[in-house]
Amino acid sequence: MPTLSPIELFTPRLKLRWMDERDVDAHYAVFADPEVARYWSSGPWTSLDQSREHIAATQAAYADGSGMRLGVELIDTGELIGNVSLHRFVDTSRRCEMGYALARAHWGGGYVSEALRALLAYGFTTLDLNRIEADVDPRNGASARVLEKLGFHKEGYMPERWIVQGEPADTVYYGLLRRHWNG
Numbered sequence: 001m002p003t004l005s006p007i008e009l010f011t012p013r014l015k016l017r018w019m020d021e022r023d024v025d026a027h028y029a030v031f032a033d034p035e036v037a038r039y040w041s042s043g044p045w046t047s048l049d050q051s052r053e054h055i056a057a058t059q060a061a062y063a064d065g066s067g068m069r070l071g072v073e074l075i076d077t078g079e080l081i082g083n084v085s086l087h088r089f090v091d092t093s094r095r096c097e098m099g100y101a102l103a104r105a106h107w108g109g110g111y112v113s114e115a116l117r118a119l120l121a122y123g124f125t126t127l128d129l130n131r132i133e134a135d136v137d138p139r140n141g142a143s144a145r146v147l148e149k150l151g152f153h154k155e156g157y158m159p160e161r162w163i164v165q166g167e168p169a170d171t172v173y174y175g176l177l178r179r180h181w182n183g
């Protein structure tokens with residue numbers, strides 16, 4: 001596992017930072033939205049406790065180095081509008097997976113692409129990763145577009161990899177190698 005330390009990353013409009021108890025309500029609002037959770041096997045959240053538990057798990061992952069979920073905060077207002085993550089590190093192969101979600105009110109503004117550019121730079125330089133992967137539902141056009149804009153390559157297709165809210169759902173697998181990263 002890489003050594004993780006409490007970081008803040010800045011982009012022109014965003015601060016990416018470690019998450020804590022102050023984020024419970026805003027984090028809940030992101031994942032309680034059925035549109036945000038549409039392609040997630042767990043479905044939309046229905047209780048603030050789910051947000052509390054998820055933030056506690058996020059903090060445990062900071063402590064044991066197994067994952068780094070960063071809150072995405074608007075610099076202008078201080079509002080937490082989503083999160084991005086690097087997780088499932090495989091140290092011996094210097095790779096991990098990447099995740100992201102944004103409150104629906106802010107979709108389409110380029111925020112996630114902006115946040116992920118900073119996260120990729122951190123992953124490929126400070127964490128010295130060689131490869132970052134992402135797993136996307138083929139119906140999730142916005143997510144695929146975000147990855148393609150960042151230079152990820154479509155590498156594989158896995159039918160019925162997940163059961164999403166009772167229905168089998170396929171995966172398109174994306175990857176970005178450090179030597180193909182144009183950051």
Ligand SMILES: CC(C)(COP(=O)(O)OP(=O)(O)OC[C@H]1O[C@@H](n2cnc3c(N)ncnc32)[C@H](O)[C@@H]1OP(=O)(O)O)[C@@H](O)C(=O)NCCC(=O)NCCS
Nearest residue numbers: 036100101102107108109110111112113136141142143145
């Ligand atoms: C995926 C998600 C983070 C994208 O957020 P966003 O704020 O819209 O992202 P951006 O504005 O940075 O970029 C979105 C791009 O997708 C495009 N897009 C939006 N909807 C699309 C669709 N249905 N099909 C294809 N492209 C689409 C946008 O036009 C934009 O591309 P452009 O910059 O070339 O115009 C957001 O939709 C989300 O939180 N979804 C729910 C959680 C989720 O699915 N996470 C990913 C799991 S793999």
